[in-house]
Amino acid sequence: MRTTETESAPDTSTATGGTFEGPLAGVRVIDLSKILAGPYATMSLADLGAEVIKVEHPDGGDPTRAWGPPMVGPDATYFHAANHSKKSVTIDLKSDRGQAQVHKLLADADVLVENFRPGSSLQTIFDYKELAAKFPHLVILHISAYGDHGPMRDEPGYDMVAQARGGLMSLTGEAGGPPMKAGFAMGDLGAGLFGIIGIVSALFERSRTGKGQYLTTSLYEGQLALHVNWATNYFADGKRPHALGSGHPNLVPYQAYPAADDYFVIAIGNDSLWQQLCTAIGRPGLGEDERFATNRGRVINREYVNEELSRTLRTKTVDHWCALFSAAGIPAAPIKHLDEVYADPQTEALGMVQTVDHPTAGPMRQVAFPVNFNGLRPPVRSAPPELGADTDDILGAADHPHPATTGA
Template sequence: MPEPETAAAPLKGMKVVDLSKILAGPYVTMSLADLGADVIKVEHPDGGDPTRSWGPPFNGPDATYYLAANRSKRSVTLDLKSAGGQEAVHRMLADADVLVENFRPGSTLARLFDHKELSERYPRLVVLHISAFGDTGPLRDEPGYDMVAQASAGLMSLTGEPDGPPVKAGYAMGDLGAALFGLVGVNAALVERERTGRGQSVTTSLYESQLALHINWATGYFATGERPARLGSGHPSLVPYQAYSAADGHFVIAVGNDALFRRLVGALGHPEWADDPRFATNRDRVAHRTALNAKLESVLVDEPVAHWTGLLKPLGVPVAAIRTLDEVYDCPQTAALGMVQKVDHPVVGPLRQVAFPVTFRGERPPVRSAPPILGQQSRAVLAELGYGEAETDRLLTAAPEDPHPQGA
């Protein structure tokens, strides 16, 4: 009997060729692998994906940065600027469903593997091209890293305390935003292919994705023409909705309506604040943010975080302690969701990974294999493509690396 399909592997049977590196592209392909696809990661023989050396910290031969975005793939080393390496990739593409690349526009590899030409050559192939600034415009050919995207697309201008310097977001939101929109684009193109029989070229960029994630910041600017100011942990349209200092740390209060505000100030022993015309409605509270926060801070600083969360949660006021990562991964909620899985790495042994955050009929996709060591499956994959031992030996050689990848 054929092996039954599992709900947690919706892309089982799909073949993905991954020519990308750093974070945006590899995160897309790791997600496709999580969903069941066979992902072949093509890396340069001399060092492979640059994130392998982006440490410390390291865990085994590779940096933990690389280990974060490359599980459940097979690594093959090829020099893509050589005729032999190019031929091998085209053999892979002959029956592939998806190709992902993030070559810098105008680079040699972008010309050799032009996403539009590949889409024409392989009609059923879905080609995802991720760039820094998009395929048109005056910044088209510039290389980009996550911080460049956060700066140039406005995120850093919105992040940080009002009287402090701009701050980079803690996550690589430029890369990860492009990755998530790229993943949406790939899966949408695969759905359309089921209807039409044809694949297509799909593009996104770090810059475009950041603009899409501005959401209410953008519409607020369009309505007022005013440049938004940094608010620290505050919200531009809701007050109180930010982090506050307690006697022993910090926690957040997220009041989304006037009824919740009345509960909050009643619990704090100041029900009269809800009748103060400066604070009676959310519109009033936003206009008098500084005055209200001064009152709240004068009370909240007197007791520990546990006191305030214990007092406010039973009343339905949204509150939460600000956890550190050790606290997050020791949290019973994290364990209950099964979000951390272990997989065996050939060098370091059991390796913990944060799993795919979507379930299918209640089943979470399993982490199928550890991030591969550089070239770990080269010979096996090349044999699948019809190469003999001598040809394989010839292909597995090193050459100078491109210093300008897209995304970081």
Template structure:
């Protein structure tokens, strides 16, 4: 089967920077879209400098979210840069931007004006807090969203401080919901012939991902708090210390509970009326946790993992990333591939996590160096060489206007 490229022929102009917008546009590039990343001539996307570590001159943070794109440098605060951007947009299907609300560029690239000139255009605007409400004009980064939208109140041990999630869930949540919005808008355009304005935010995406935490609070009025690795609705469903590390055990039903008790050699727990059903176990969580922690501490992780697997009880050791990427299962899924980078050489990248008929989309080109495709893209737009030099020259001043 040929390389799946479902968005082949779709042109995306990426006016965003940092993570949420770039991750969304990289996902579209992975699916075959031609993504043109517009960057300021003076330094480009700020994440190019978000290191160490660096590889090939750019921070690995930038390299994680920008493969498959072409980079053109334009000063969007100049009339000439704005004119070039409009030439790009005129031939585009999608524009993704995260201009700070109220900024000069947010006003210059207003959707009502873009829609009037390009009625088929789909525009995705990603912000920190959304289009309305008291916080709508606030700038924000991922950790601000995690704090403001409640994620940090749910992350960490009950007796410890609030903790930021390891992944930037505010940025990544907004990126993925944004991709869903873009794809649905492109599908609707096939019926209506018109594009539309899409908005999402780090804050909104976090609310959408609260799922059972939110509905539980709505139902009971009780404000949830930090549970460490524990599950609010299932027991046992957490990490337990063993004699040499930790083991995650996920008991999702009462049958698995009975099997776990057999493996642990604790039939008394299986028959204890405090623990017979999941409802009972949730109500008596603290007492049961103490019993299970004592049992698991009696042997090492490998011992318990092997016995639980043999009994069909879901369990796993907690692995670091070196172990994950050395695992034969990761290799079998073909998730890690190598692309040639003009400066860094062979660059390892984690691929798109959806397969089409068993085939995963091939990785596009390596993340571009700053302005790597400026002449190519501007020439495609009809600019002469002197005009290209003038357009890509570094301006004297710059004030950042993006927010996420």
């Protein structure tokens, strides 16, 4: 954490009113990662107040700058998704000069995030043992596809590969249908989120010990951690789980159902809600049937329960059922598309979408950090940077770095 007697992190106005001084204000992060997992983690740290310096190759930068169309300004929207509130410098990491520049940055940094492929030249150049010896205050996060140990440690991997090998694709899609990946990049995002937890925990520990540490996580490990009840189900009975469409392995009814005009979801988490549902749809006899009185019975008779519910629910529209269930306190919702989600008054009320000015693209909407602090939403402080936009400022300042401190 960089601090001087004259420096302080400025208060920043938020879209929800008031000011927000980020809990990570004063923390400097050097981001050597690319694509999604690492950049998403560092963007979140930036949302929490950290200064994030994204280091990119002078020739093209982060590959996701070209992952389009669509493009907004000179870069693809995929890049814009995971890089707001950062600064960009261009450095050739394989050159002697570039390595010296990075070391100057690290002397003044608190966190380093990288996703160098295991065994690659860059992992050798920026060996964590050497970095830890030279910068003992530094918290280093390494993100890989499969982890630092085991027979797959040197294998490359993108999000979909992790979803496949990590089991998510076997649990996604309709029962008996072809394998499908999740709509979100859950391999990358899972690793990024666990990486954030590791970094913040290591900074907290450093506040007590004065020492940084080397953290590793991977897309594969994140997938295993997110199996949760799917894993414990398998550990208990040894049966191979399969995709259930929108269904839940442990709850019925808990899935999408057809109405007269579209599908919508019902989520029944206890037996009392089941009785309320049956009464609301005019099927009290279904609720009184001893076979279905408990969730255990409904799971065992999943197919029959879902057929009976569908037969009734098809008679009215989504709006009809959702209004009825809302009045009765039964969890249900229409299945919205993203244009509907971002036009929803709930989204607006939460201040989750903020607008920042991009130097060439103009006003740009960005999704904000999903945690409030004392009622304040962390602001999106700046648009995703153009390639190398801060190189002169940052590398010039790196010639006279502030002394690194041991506080978090």
